[in-house]
Amino acid sequence: MAKKGDWVLLHTVVLTPEQRAPQVPEDTRRVPLEMWTKGYLTQDAEIGDEVEITTRTKRSLRGTLVEVDPQHRHGYGDFVPEILKIGDDVRDILFGGER
Secondary structure (H helix, E strand, O other): OEOOOOEEEEEEEEEOHHHOOOOOOHHHHOOOEEEEEEEEEOOOEOOOOEEEEEOOOOOEEEEEEEEEOOOOOOOOOOOOHHHHHHHHHHHHHHHOOOO
16 A cells, blocks of 8 residues: 555556557557656555656656555666676776786
């Protein structure tokens, strides 16, 4: 249960595939244009409910409640050992080889 005032993530479909512009590439036109927005919940709700939020910039938006206290889930991909070697090589070139 999400409570009024909780920091939440909201999902909204901005354009359905049928509403997409004709000049948009075909693979893009086949999917909806979606928006995920974070903000403060204006009323108690359950995940999946249609809700209203107030963003940090004081905009009011409506959409589907996806998550309470959303976390950042991005990364820089898998470890690539060659990048360590590149870093060592660049240091050697720039600073004469000795550390």
